[in-house]
Amino acid sequence: xxxxxxxxxxxxxxxxxxxxxxxxxxxxxxxxxxxxxxxxxxxxxxxxxxxxxxxxxxxxxxxxxxxxxxxxxxxxxxxxxxxxxxxxxxxxxxxxxxxxxxxxxxxxxxxxxxxxxxxxxxxxxxxxxxxxxxxxxxxxxxxxxxxxxxxxxxxxxxxxxxxxxxxxxxxxxxxxxxxxxxxxxxxxxxxxxxxxxxxxxxxxxxxxxxxxxxxxxxxxxxxxxxxxxxxxxxxxxxxxxxxxxxxxxxxxxxxxxxxxxxxxxxxxxxxxxxxxxxxxxxxxxxxxxxxxxxxxxxxxxxxxxxxxxxxxxxxxxxxxxxxxxxx
Amino acid sequence: xxxxxxxxxxxxxxxxxxxxxxxxxxxxxxxxxxxxxxxxxxxxxxxxxxxxxxxxxxxxxxxxxxxxxxxxxxxxxxxxxxxxxxxxxxxxxxxxxxxxxxxxxxxxxxxxxxxxxxxxxxxxxxxxxxxxxxxxxxxxxxxxxxxxxxxxxxxxxxxxxxxxxxxxxxxxxxxxxxxxxxxxxxxxxxxxxxxxxxxxxxxxxxxxxxxxxxxxxxxxxxxxxxxxxxxxxxxxxxxxxxxxxxxxxxxxxxxxxxxxxxxxxxxxxxxxxxxxxxxxxxxxxxxxxxxxxxxxxxxxxxxxxxxxxxxxxxxxxxxxxxxxxxxxxxxxxxxxxxxxxxxxxxxxxxxxxxxxxxxxxxxxxxxxxxxxxxxxxxxxxxxxxxxxxxxxxxxxxxxxxxxxxxxxxxxxxxxxxxxxxxxxxxxxxxxxxxxxxxxxxxxxxxxxxxxxxxxxxxxxxxxxxxxxxxxxxxxxxxxxxxxxxxxxxxxxxxxxxx
Ligand SMILES: [Zn+2]
Numbered sequence: 175x176x177x178x179x180x181x182x183x184x185x186x187x188x189x190x191x192x193x194x195x196x197x198x199x200x201x202x203x204x205x206x207x208x209x210x211x212x213x214x215x216x217x218x219x220x221x222x223x224x225x226x227x228x229x230x231x232x233x234x235x236x237x238x239x240x241x242x243x244x245x246x247x248x249x250x251x252x253x254x255x256x257x258x259x260x261x262x263x264x265x266x267x268x269x270x271x272x273x274x275x276x277x278x279x280x281x282x283x284x285x286x287x288x289x290x291x292x293x294x295x296x297x298x299x300x301x302x303x304x305x306x307x308x309x310x311x312x313x314x315x316x317x318x319x320x321x322x323x324x325x326x327x328x329x330x331x332x333x334x335x336x337x338x339x340x341x342x343x344x345x346x347x348x349x350x351x352x353x354x355x356x357x358x359x360x361x362x363x364x365x366x367x368x369x370x371x372x373x374x375x376x377x378x379x380x381x382x383x384x385x386x387x388x389x390x391x392x393x394x395x396x397x398x399x400x401x402x403x404x405x406x407x408x409x410x411x412x413x414x415x416x417x418x419x420x421x422x423x424x425x426x427x428x429x430x431x432x433x434x435x436x437x438x439x440x441x442x443x444x445x446x447x448x449x450x451x452x453x454x455x456x457x458x459x460x461x462x463x464x465x466x467x468x469x470x471x472x473x474x475x476x477x478x479x480x481x482x483x484x485x486x487x488x489x490x491x492x493x494x495x496x497x498x499x500x501x
Numbered sequence: 502x503x504x505x506x507x508x509x510x511x512x513x514x515x516x517x518x519x520x521x522x523x524x525x526x527x528x529x530x531x532x533x534x535x536x537x538x539x540x541x542x543x544x545x546x547x548x549x550x551x552x553x554x555x556x557x558x559x560x561x562x563x564x565x566x567x568x569x570x571x572x573x574x575x576x577x578x579x580x581x582x583x584x585x586x587x588x589x590x591x592x593x594x595x596x597x598x599x600x601x602x603x604x605x606x607x608x609x610x611x612x613x614x615x616x617x618x619x620x621x622x623x624x625x626x627x628x629x630x631x632x633x634x635x636x637x638x639x640x641x642x643x644x645x646x647x648x649x650x651x652x653x654x655x656x657x658x659x660x661x662x663x664x665x666x667x668x669x670x671x672x673x674x675x676x677x678x679x680x681x682x683x684x685x686x687x688x689x690x691x692x693x694x695x696x697x698x699x700x701x702x703x704x705x706x707x708x709x710x711x712x713x714x715x716x717x718x719x720x721x722x723x724x725x726x727x728x729x730x731x732x733x734x735x736x737x738x739x740x741x742x743x744x745x746x747x748x749x750x751x752x753x754x755x756x757x758x759x760x761x762x763x764x765x766x767x768x769x770x771x772x773x774x775x776x777x778x779x780x781x782x783x784x785x786x787x788x789x790x791x792x793x794x795x796x797x798x799x800x801x802x803x804x805x806x807x808x809x810x811x812x813x814x815x816x817x818x819x820x821x822x823x824x825x826x827x828x829x830x831x832x833x834x835x836x837x838x839x840x841x842x843x844x845x846x847x848x849x850x851x852x853x854x855x856x857x858x859x860x861x862x863x864x865x866x867x868x869x870x871x872x873x874x875x876x877x878x879x880x881x882x883x884x885x886x887x888x889x890x891x892x893x894x895x896x897x898x899x900x901x902x903x904x905x906x907x908x909x910x911x912x913x914x915x916x917x918x919x920x921x922x923x924x925x926x927x928x929x930x931x932x933x934x935x936x937x938x939x940x941x942x943x944x945x946x947x948x949x950x951x952x953x954x955x956x957x958x959x960x961x962x963x964x965x966x967x968x969x970x971x972x973x974x975x976x977x978x979x980x981x982x983x984x985x986x987x988x989x990x991x992x993x994x995x996x997x998x999x
Pocket of ligand 1: 831832833834929939
C-alpha cells in the first residue's frame with residue numbers, strides 16, 4: 175500500500191513531532207482494530223491538535239486524517255481553525271472539500287464545512303454551489319444533505335433564477351421524487367422572484383392536479399396540494415378544483431386512499447357535498463348497512479378502514495374524533 | 502402463538518379492497534409487467550389472503566391503466582425491487598404450517614446477544630469510519646442488550662464507565678472518542694449508555710455542572726443548539742441536548758428558551774419535521790422534534806393531527822416504515838416513526854383541542870398561515886419555577902388515551918421477518934448487512950410496538966399484541982429518551998436527589 179510509505183511518519187517536516195497514541199485505557203470497550211496507516215495518521219494528528227499548532231504541516235495532516243475518516247468532526251473543526259490562522263485560499267479549500275464530498279455525499283461534516291466556506295465566500299459562489307449540488311443530486315436525487323445545502327445557499331446567497339425550472343426538470347424525470355416536491359414548496363413560498371404562495375397558488379394547484387391525475391397513487395402531489403392551503407382550510411374547501419380532483423379519481427378508482435382521505439378532510443372542514451359527489455359515494459355507502467345512517471364523513475372513514483387496512487387503527491381513531499366534534 | 506395471518510386478530514380487517522393502496526409501484530407493477538404477480542402482493546401481508554370484495558361502484562379499479570404507460574421512474578423501480586424481496590419472504594410465511602410460522606416469527610435472542618456482546622470487545626478495522634462515534638457504538642450495543650434483558654458482567658460495565666470517562670471533556674460533554682471535541686450527539690449516546698448501566702459509579706461519573714456549561718455554550722442565539730463548537734445547527738442537536746438535560750435534571754429556562762419555536766419552524770407542509778426549516782419531513786427528525794417538544798411541555802406548538810397523519814402514512818405495504826414520502830422502507834424507522842406516533846397516543850388532550858380549533862371555528866384571516874398554533878401557553882410558561890425533569894416523568898405515568906395509531910402487528914412482522922439476520926443482529930432491509938445502529942433501532946421499535954396497545958406504563962401487553970411467541974417480549978422503554986424504563990426510573994431518582 176502506498177500509505178505505509180507516505181504516512182506522516184515519513185514526512186520530513188514531521189521529524190520533530192512525537193506521535194501521541196490514543197488513550198483508550200487498560201481495558202478498552204468498542205475497541206477498533208485500527209490499521210497501521212490509520213493509527214499513524216491519528217497519532218500525529220493528536221500531537222499537533224493537542225499542541226494547537228496552526229501551521230501548513232498541520233493543515234496537510236488534517237487532509238490526511240480526513241481522508242482516512244471524513245466523519246471525524248474534531249479534525250474538520252481543527253482544520254477550520256488552521257485555515258483561518260493561515261488565511262488560506264478558500265476557493266482552493268472548496269475544491270478540496272468537493273473532492274471528498276463526491277466520495278462521501280452523506281456525511282454531515284463535509285456539508286457543514288462547505289456551508290462554512292460558502293458563507294465566507296459570499297454570493298459570488300452561489301451559482302457554483304448550485305452546480306455542485308446539482309451534480310450530487312444527479313447521482314441521488316434525494317440526498318438530504320445536498321438538498322439542505324442547496325436550500326441554505328438559496329436563502330443566504332441567492333441564485334433563485336432557475337430554481338423552479340430545476341424542480342420542473344427533476345419532477346419530469348421522477349414525479350415521485352418527494353424531495354423535489356419539497357424544494358418546489360420552498361421555491362413557491364420563498365423565492366423573491368415569484369411573489370410568494372398567494373401569487374403562485376392558482377397555477378400550482380393546476381400543476382399539482384395534473385400530476386395527481388397522471389398518477390393518483392403518488393402520495394407526493396396529494397400532500398403538496400394540501401400544503402398549498404396549509405392553515406387555510408376554509409380556502410381549501412372553497413376551491414372547487416380540490417373536491418373535483420377527489421371526485422375524478424374516485425370515479426375511476428373508488429378505493430383510492432389519498433383521494434378518500436383528502437375528501438374526508440374537506441368534509442370535516444365543512445365541505446357541502448355536491449349532488450355529483452353524493453352520487454359517487456352512494457354505492458360505497460350502500461355497500462355497508464352500518465353506514466346507511468351515517469353522515470358522509472363517517473361513511474368515508476368507514477370506507478378507509480376497509481380499503482386501507484394498514485392504517486385501520488388510524489382510521490378508527492379518526493372516526494372517533496368525528497363523533498366527538500359533533501357532540 | 503399469536504395468530505397474525507388469516508385475520509386471527511379481531512382488529513384485523515376481514516377483507517381488503519385492493520392492496521395497491523399507497524406505494525407508487527403497486528399501481529404500476531401490474532399493468533406494466535403484463536402478467537399479474539404470481540402471489541398476493543406484500544401489501545396483503547398484514548391483512549392476509551382474504552378474498553377481494555366486489556367493487557361497489559361503477560368505476561372499475563381492476564381496469565388496466567392508460568394504454569401507453571410511461572417508463573418507470575427511479576423511485577418506482579427501486580420500490581418494486583424491495584417489494585418483490587419482501588413479498589418472497591412473506592410468501593414463505595403464508596405458506597407455512599402454523600408451528601413453522603411460530604418458529605419463523607421468533608426473535609433470535611441468543612444470536613443478537615452474541616452479536617452485540619461481541620462488538621463491545623472486538624471491532625474490525627472497517628469500523629475506523631465510526632472512530633468519532635464510539636459512545637454511539639456503546640449505546641447501540643448496551644441499549645439493545647438491556648432491551649433483551651441481558652445483564653452485563655460487572656467488569657465489562659466498569660470498563661464502559663471508564664471508557665466513557667475518557668471521552669468526557671474536562672469542560673463538559675462527551676466526544677466521539679478519548680480526546681475528541683465534545684459533541685451533543687455523542688453526549689446523548691454516552692449519557693444514555695451510563696443510565697442503561699445504571700450503577701452508582703456510572704451515574705455519578707457524569708459531571709453535570711460542566712455538562713450544563715457545555716450545553717449553554719452550544720446554544721445559538723436563535724435558541725436552537727449546535728452539535729459542537731462551530732458545528733451544525735439542526736433538530737437532532739436540539740433533541741439530544743434537551744433529552745440529556747432532562748434526564749440528568751439540569752434542564753432549565755435558560756437552556757429551554759427558544760428551542761420549541763425553532764423546532765416548530767421545522768414542521769413542514771407535509772406534517773413531519775425536517776432537520777432544519779424548509780427541508781423535507783423526515784422520520785428521524787420527526788421523532789427528535791416531537792420528543793424534545795414534549796420534554797419542554799410545548800407539544801402544542803406542532804400541528805399534531807397533521808403530524809400523525811404524515812407518520813401513519815409512512816407505514817407501507819412492506820409493513821415497516823419509510824423515513825420520507827416515496828422513499829424505501831427501512832428497519833430503523835420502526836423506532837423513529839413508530840415511537841413518534843406512539844408518543845402522540847398520550848397527547849390526545851392537545852390533539853382534541855387542535856382539532857376543535859382548526860375545524861369547528863374558521864381561523865381568523867391574517868393569522869400566520871403555517872397552521873402551527875403557537876397560541877396559548879408560551880409566555881406564561883417561562884416563569885422560572887418550571888420543573889422540567891417532571892415533564893419526562895409525568896409523561897410516562899400518563900396512560901395511552903388511544904390504542905395504537907399505527908399497525909403494531911404489521912410492524913413487528915417486518916422487524917422479525919425482514920430485519921433479523923440469522924447470524925445475529927438486525928438490518929435496514931433484506932439484502933442489506935446487519936449493523937449495530939439498525940440492531941439498536943429495530944429492537945427499540947419492536948419494544949415500542951409490543952407495548953403500544955397497553956394502557957398504563959406498568960402493565961404487560963396482551964398476547965395478541967406480541968407477534969410470535971410471547972417470549973419475544975422485550976423490556977419496555979421510556980420513549981422520550983429511548984432508555985429501558987426501569988433504568989430510567991433509577992436514574993430519575995438518582996438525579997432528583999442531586
Ligand atoms: Zn436505517
